[in-house]
Amino acid sequence: MTKHTIIKKSLLAAAVIIALPQAQAADDKQDIEHISIISHHDKLRKEAGSATLLSEAQLAEYEYDDIHRILSNVPGVNIREEDGYGLRPNIGFRGVTPERSKKITIMEDGVLIGPSPYSAPAAYYFPVPTRMTAVEVFKGPAAIKHGPQTVAGALNLVTRQVPEFTEGGIDVAVGSDGYTKAHGYYGSVVNNVGFLFEAVNLQADGFKELDGGGDTGFEKNDILAKFNYKLSQGGYDHTFGLKLSYADELSDETYLGLTEEDFAQNPYRRYAASQPAEMDTKHSQIMLSHILDGNGVNVTTRLYRNDYERAWLKLNGVGAKGGASLSKIIANPESFANEYGVITGARDSVVAGSNIFLNMGTNDREYFSQGLQVDANSNLTMFGLTHDISVGVRFHEDEIERKHFEQAYAMENGISTLIEGSKQFTSLNTENTKAWSVYIEDKVQLDALTLGMGLRGELMDMSYQDNKDADVWIDKTTRIWLPSLSGFYQLSDDAGLLFGVHQGFVPSSPLQDPDIELEKSVNYEFGGRFNDGVTQFEIVSFFNDYENLNESCGQSNCGVNDQQDQQFSGGEVDVYGLEMQFAQRYPLNLQIDIPYSLTYTYTKGEFQNERATTFAQWGYIKAGDELPYLPSHQATFNIGLAASDWKVNVAVKYISEMSEAAGRSTEDFELVLEGAEVPNTTIVDISASYELGRYGQVYAKVDNLFDETEIVSRRPYGARPGKPRQFSLGYKYQF
Amino acid sequence: MRVSTRLSAAAFAVALILSGCGESTSSSQGSGVKDNDNSGTDNPTLPTQFDEAALVANLVNNVLTPAVTQFNELAVTQQLEVANYCSGEKNSAQNVATLKQRAQDSWRAAMMGWQYVELMQVGPLTTNSKELKNNIYVWPATGSLCDIDLDVVYFEAGVINGNSNNPYDITQRTANRKGLTALEHLLFSTNLAHNCSTVNDALAPWNNRPDQEKRVARCEFATAVAKDIEGHSDTLLTQWSGDNGYAKQLLNAGQPGSAFDTPHLALNEISKALFYMTEELKDGKIATPLGLGFPNACGLEACPEAVESPIAEHSKKNLLANIRAFRNIFTGNGQDPENTLGFDDFLEAEEGDEVKARMLAGLDAAEATLLAMTGSLKAELATSAEQVTQAHSDVKKVTDDLKTEFIEKLALELPKTSAGDND
Known part of the structure; x- marks a missing residue:
């Protein structure tokens, strides 16, 4: 079967699904949708690279809606909190910047899901974790199959599969700060056409107290529809799939934080200048898929299209253009008393001798991301050796169109009001990437050793066009090959050693100067794994050797308007560390088990050279300076009591302090947060559930039980708190 | 198995398109793209014969x-x-x-x-x-x-x-x-x-x-x-x-001990100062009191109180001083009338006669418009915004050239603060 034939068959399948609901029954033995990548069994996993799976049962334990909280159970994940709800996650693996998760590859059902993964990888869209049935994390050589970002790893979110039989469920919850959740799904098979409908609504009034009144929360809607049709022909099983999804969000979010003094008085205060702030997003996806399975061969073809639009109205600055940045004003409120007064609403914009207006920017952007990818794997024997071969090819195109504008607002009597007619466009441009990528991985079985050799190639045609000036454009083509080598040596049925080395890479966006050296690293890992069905233990050390570390400036990580979209090079950087997972169940008696687990990560990231940068997180760096927002120690300890009809779980999460800036100021550059640290935090979450037999299940949980109120970040504009203690009570019913 | 083999072949066929090993980048760009990178390569693309x-x-x-x-x-x-x-x-x-x-x-x-x-x-x-x-x-x-x-x-x-x-x-x-x-x-x-x-x-x-x-x-x-x-x-x-003052750093550009590796980099620094003409002068001192896209105490309309020095009513003279200072740097006219080496001469040497002439004409027009006002800028705005709007247009002609042809001809950098302005 040629590639063209597969595509034609996929398209034909979609037509069949829609037009012929009475089609013949297929062999229903195959239930694989090939949307999850890690094997879901309880035995010793033999994947060579570091990979972690969070199953549906694990996700259900705490009913988290926040991916940050979910990933605290995965070692090697570094996170920067922002809004407390995890609306716009900042996730990094093994020391890469967590900023908008732009250096990890994010997928849903194995398909790139970021708004524009090549052209603008900052993941402003992130799928609602509430409706996911598994979360998979790949690091090390395991990530080579999932580009484009391969320096750190990949995150795959797995949606609910179309059921084999009729099933459905509802999950409703209410909680403090106006939190509500309504989640339901229903799926069945009618005339061999399987379908699934799922919808989630999440909302909260917000936990911050806005000067002048108003909500600080959000409302999110997420709708998913899936269809499949299965048939067998010529010894092969075919599954044709259609996936449609829609998501929107309206949130009263801002980048504005608090001064240290105000945070100490009330960490949940929000200044009057953020009253108009609002994020408005819409996302839609359509995906056609075809899975061919049989005779030891599996081929999955996906044709996908994602559209995303967002407009975020938020405070960009205050006072005259070219004046002090917001981050500087918030860090030094005494020196900028008038600007600070206008931000808090204590002072009017217009007073005798002085006008200080608020500059509210709306970063209005439209994205699309589309492509066709084919992944295949097969087991075969060559030269007397067993080979597990995976190959894949993908053509992907994505684009971001920026239509940013700013408007002036006047503060009067503590209320921020738009000055009509003050709209001015700022950034108007388009970035586009067309990328071919291929990979091949061959896992050869050599007695107890499974040796994996892989190669990934990327060919990217990128273009940038300034939409204000036709003469401002850049076209560039980048090719890169990324090899990997990995191995798993089985010591016994329960234990093995793993090692790996691979080349990591992060594409630079079309706008960036082609002369800037690309970010590349050579990543090594070595560790061991044990699983005897009772105890699971994995320990992995890693060393990521960056030839050149690049960072780019967005509003959220820099807070300096002049530096927007600029890229900075940090030169050589070493990141190394240790990741450990341990899980066990202790039977207290015949009725009650005590499950417990520990996840621990040690990470160190250091610059290896001296360099004068003007990046707002680095400044002037010297060899030995540590990467910002990278805690040395992170640990999560889970312990519970589980009976047949009830269970209680407690999670204790510790994150050590993190620096907010790596280097120092110079005469020419002031590093605003030089020496500042995010303090260490210990957060305790508790959850409990009780089975009502055929009437469902009730559950209750308290996030942040001890109401920890430490600063989680001072970027971009002042200190911001994590989520305070939140109670919630829910009911689930499944059939 | 045949399917897998063929797919592998397809994957390798695409792989062949990605010729060569390791990494390579090729690029082309439009004439309007400015060298705004942070890699430290600030030297002009083409060497000039002009004595910078x-x-x-x-x-x-x-x-x-x-x-x-x-x-x-x-x-x-x-x-x-x-x-x-x-x-x-x-x-x-x-x-x-x-x-x-x-x-x-x-x-x-x-x-x-x-x-x-x-x-x-x-x-x-x-x-x-x-x-x-x-x-x-x-x-x-x-x-x-x-x-x-x-x-x-x-x-x-x-x-x-x-x-x-x-x-x-x-x-x-x-x-x-x-x-x-x-x-x-x-x-x-x-x-x-x-x-x-x-x-x-x-x-x-x-x-x-x-x-x-x-x-x-x-x-x-x-x-x-x-x-x-x-x-x-x-x-x-x-x-x-002072002995190791900034003037000496500029004068010794290209010599050991200077902060500037080349005279061009020193010149680049001086040229950045000229961009005061855009945001501060054009937008802050003229467009803002006019309410021309920038709010003032009166909202978005002409507002006499929003001028730069409203109490002393000195705004017009401030503007004239700014424009004359710009011209002095542009033409090199200063204390010593014998030496008038300025950016205008550099432009001539780099085939920029036309932009030089336009910019000088713009400066003359702006100065003439201001001098034609009988009273202060504040008084002028109180009666009619017409002349002040004209001054804005005159200055804009100069800044439009400053941001484009001027820096392009002389291979200078656009200051970061001017890269995303609202023109």
């Missing part, structure tokens, strides 16, 4: 240094005249009106002198977020008259808001409470009442005090402010003209 070192030398010796020196002299004079006036005010001298007039004239002269320096913001005037510059003249940031009124009484009492643990030290006060802006209010405001909507204990008695006391309190603070300006001006002069 000579140009830097003339601009430093003949235009920039004289402006800094002149302001220092004006700051000294200002301090003396303000102190004289205050002495007369305290002694109720008969010629106090004359003394006040002289103090005001000294402020006008100092402000004119400073407006030349405003166009020359390089080196010590830009370091530490323009701290030194702001201490002399904080504009375009603004404080409020109320803040200055408060500092009058704090200075008088020697402590801040009655707190004996917090003695008044003008060097520690924020820039928006002192400098030339504060001096304008102290010397020119005829309304002796304070400007605060709410008052603290320190200011509460103010409005009921005798006018003479108020005048003395204001002039005493004015004397301290003028002294503070003089001190900062001395610092500027030292940092500029």
Whole structure:
């Protein structure tokens, strides 16, 4: 079967699904949708690279809606909190910047899901974790199959599969700060056409107290529809799939934080200048898929299209253009008393001798991301050796169109009001990437050793066009090959050693100067794994050797308007560390088990050279300076009591302090947060559930039980708190 | 198995398209793309035959240094005249009106002198977020008259808001409470009442005090402010003209010990100062009081009160000084009439005669428009916005060329602050 034939068959399948609901029954033995990548069994996993799976049962334990909280159970994940709800996650693996998760590859059902993964990888869209049935994390050589970002790893979110039989469920919850959740799904098979409908609504009034009144929360809607049709022909099983999804969000979010003094008085205060702030997003996806399975061969073809639009109205600055940045004003409120007064609403914009207006920017952007990818794997024997071969090819195109504008607002009597007619466009441009990528991985079985050799190639045609000036454009083509080598040596049925080395890479966006050296690293890992069905233990050390570390400036990580979209090079950087997972169940008696687990990560990231940068997180760096927002120690300890009809779980999460800036100021550059640290935090979450037999299940949980109120970040504009203690009570019913 | 083999072949076929090993990047770009990267490669693309070192030398010796020196002299004079006036005010001298007039004239002269320096913001005037510059003249940031009124009484009492643990030290006060802006209010405001909507204990008695006391309190603070300006001006002069001052760094560009690897980089730094003409002058000083896309106290309409120096009504002269300073740097005309090596000559050498002519014509037009106004900018706006709008158009012609052909012809960098402006 040629590639063209597969595509034609996929398209034909979609037509069949829609037009012929009475089609013949297929062999229903195959239930694989090939949307999850890690094997879901309880035995010793033999994947060579570091990979972690969070199953549906694990996700259900705490009913988290926040991916940050979910990933605290995965070692090697570094996170920067922002809004407390995890609306716009900042996730990094093994020391890469967590900023908008732009250096990890994010997928849903194995398909790139970021708004524009090549052209603008900052993941402003992130799928609602509430409706996911598994979360998979790949690091090390395991990530080579999932580009484009391969320096750190990949995150795959797995949606609910179309059921084999009729099933459905509802999950409703209410909680403090106006939190509500309504989640339901229903799926069945009618005339061999399987379908699934799922919808989630999440909302909260917000936990911050806005000067002048108003909500600080959000409302999110997420709708998913899936269809499949299965048939067998010529010894092969075919599954044709259609996936449609829609998501929107309206949130009263801002980048504005608090001064240290105000945070100490009330960490949940929000200044009057953020009253108009609002994020408005819409996302839609359509995906056609075809899975061919049989005779030891599996081929999955996906044709996908994602559209995303967002407009975020938020405070960009205050006072005259070219004046002090917001981050500087918030860090030094005494020196900028008038600007600070206008931000808090204590002072009017217009007073005798002085006008200080608020500059509210709306970063209005439209994205699309589309492509066709084919992944295949097969087991075969060559030269007397067993080979597990995976190959894949993908053509992907994505684009971001920026239509940013700013408007002036006047503060009067503590209320921020738009000055009509003050709209001015700022950034108007388009970035586009067309990328071919291929990979091949061959896992050869050599007695107890499974040796994996892989190669990934990327060919990217990128273009940038300034939409204000036709003469401002850049076209560039980048090719890169990324090899990997990995191995798993089985010591016994329960234990093995793993090692790996691979080349990591992060594409630079079309706008960036082609002369800037690309970010590349050579990543090594070595560790061991044990699983005897009772105890699971994995320990992995890693060393990521960056030839050149690049960072780019967005509003959220820099807070300096002049530096927007600029890229900075940090030169050589070493990141190394240790990741450990341990899980066990202790039977207290015949009725009650005590499950417990520990996840621990040690990470160190250091610059290896001296360099004068003007990046707002680095400044002037010297060899030995540590990467910002990278805690040395992170640990999560889970312990519970589980009976047949009830269970209680407690999670204790510790994150050590993190620096907010790596280097120092110079005469020419002031590093605003030089020496500042995010303090260490210990957060305790508790959850409990009780089975009502055929009437469902009730559950209750308290996030942040001890109401920890430490600063989680001072970027971009002042200190911001994590989520305070939140109670919630829910009911689930499944059939 | 056959399917897998064929797919593998397909994957390898695509792999072959990705020819070569490792990594490679090729690119092309439009003529409008500026070198704005952070990789440290600031050298011009094509080497020039023009003697850039000579140009830097003339601009430093003949235009920039004289402006800094002149302001220092004006700051000294200002301090003396303000102190004289205050002495007369305290002694109720008969010629106090004359003394006040002289103090005001000294402020006008100092402000004119400073407006030349405003166009020359390089080196010590830009370091530490323009701290030194702001201490002399904080504009375009603004404080409020109320803040200055408060500092009058704090200075008088020697402590801040009655707190004996917090003695008044003008060097520690924020820039928006002192400098030339504060001096304008102290010397020119005829309304002796304070400007605060709410008052603290320190200011509460103010409005009921005798006018003479108020005048003395204001002039005493004015004397301290003028002294503070003089001190900062001395610092500027030292940092500029000292043994290892910034002027020497510019002059020695390309030589060991200089902060500039090449004269071109030094020239690039000086050229960045010219961009004051865009945001500060065109947008801040003209478009804002016009309400032309930038809000002012009246909203988005012409607003006489929103001009730069509204109390002394000195805005037009400020603009004229800015434009003349721009022209001096552009043409190299300064203290020594024998040497007029300027950017205009560099443009000629780089086949930029047309843009040179356009920019000079734009400067002439802007100056002529301003000179044609009979009254102050504030008065002009109060009657008609027409001439002020014309001045905006004239200046915009110059800045349009500055941001495009000027820097392209001379292989200079667009300052980051101008990269995303609203034109």
